[in-house]
Amino acid sequence: GESVGLHLPTLSVQEGDNSIINCAYSNSASDYFIWYKQESGKGPQFIIDIRSNMDKRQGQRVTVLLNKTVKHLSLQIAATQPGDSAVYFCAEYSSASKIIFGSGTRLSIRP
Amino acid sequence: DAGVIQSPRHEVTEMGQEVTLRCKPISGHDYLFWYRQTMMRGLELLIYFNNNVPIDDSGMPEDRFSAKMPNASFSTLKIQPSEPRDSAVYFCASRAAESSPLHFGNGTRLTVT
Numbered sequence: 001g002e003s004v005g006l007h008l009p010t011l012s013v014q015e016g017d018n019s020i021i022n023c024a025y026s027n028s029a030s031d032y033f034i035w036y037k038q039e040s041g042k043g044p045q046f047i048i049d050i051r052s053n054m055d056k057r058q059g060q061r062v063t064v065l066l067n068k069t070v071k072h073l074s075l076q077i078a079a080t081q082p083g084d085s086a087v088y089f090c091a092e093y094s095s096a097s098k099i100i101f102g103s104g105t106r107l108s109i110r111p
Numbered sequence: 112d113a114g115v116i117q118s119p120r121h122e123v124t125e126m127g128q129e130v131t132l133r134c135k136p137i138s139g140h141d142y143l144f145w146y147r148q149t150m151m152r153g154l155e156l157l158i159y160f161n162n163n164v165p166i167d168d169s170g171m172p173e174d175r176f177s178a179k180m181p182n183a184s185f186s187t188l189k190i191q192p193s194e195p196r197d198s199a200v201y202f203c204a205s206r207a208a209e210s211s212p213l214h215f216g217n218g219t220r221l222t223v224t
Contacts, residue, residue, distance in 0.1 A: 031210075032210045033211075034212050036215075041217070042217050042218075043115075043202050043204070043215030043216050043217045044154075044202075044213075044215045045215070045220050046212040049212055052208075061210065065180075088155060089154070091213075099156070099213065101153060101154045103153055104153065
């Protein structure tokens with residue numbers, strides 16, 4: 001990975017509101033993107049993925065949007081819950097081994 | 112499936128000692144990756160295997176680090192001798208195919224004093 005994570009950006013959201021986490025990716029040739037959730041003391045956990053031939057994909061309470069024009073990826077979480085508190089990483093696949101992880105965003109939920 | 116299993120969960124050792132981290136990938140996954148995570152550098156790829164063969168080890172910091180995959184269900188990452196700057200969380204991940212998600216274990220937190 002090529003991420004730097006000394007100071008993670010933090011998103012603070014009121015419980016029940018929607019969360020939007022953004023990610024800029026680096027390689028216009030990347031064709032597969034994944035969002036991961038990492039809770040304290042655990043490994044990154046797969047949330048949702050999207051291929052470059054799509055611009056939107058929905059899962060349960062989560063939506064990923066891909067804008068290839070500006071190389072931007074976002075993760076939307078509907079009705080944010082306390083259990084959504086974690087660090088969220090985007091990852092881009094630019095080749096079989098070249099998986100680049102973003103630096104991560106910490107999502108904090110206010111009661 | 113139990114997911115990717117790593118051991119130990121925590122390892123505390125003194126500088127100069129040998130450390131061996133272990134990983135059991137998800138059954139049927141042909142790819143295995145070793146990552147290191149620190150606050151300063153985030154997730155760094157160390158090495159990955161395809162069908163038990165090391166494909167890219169360019170991320171291995173130096174000769175003190177070595178990794179093996181003797182069979183499809185087991186891999187080790189060894190550090191000899193260990194140094195305090197090796198302190199980090201080491202993750203193993205596996206995936207079924209080239210364009211499929213990585214599945215991570217819960218990591219080994221290594222502290223070298």
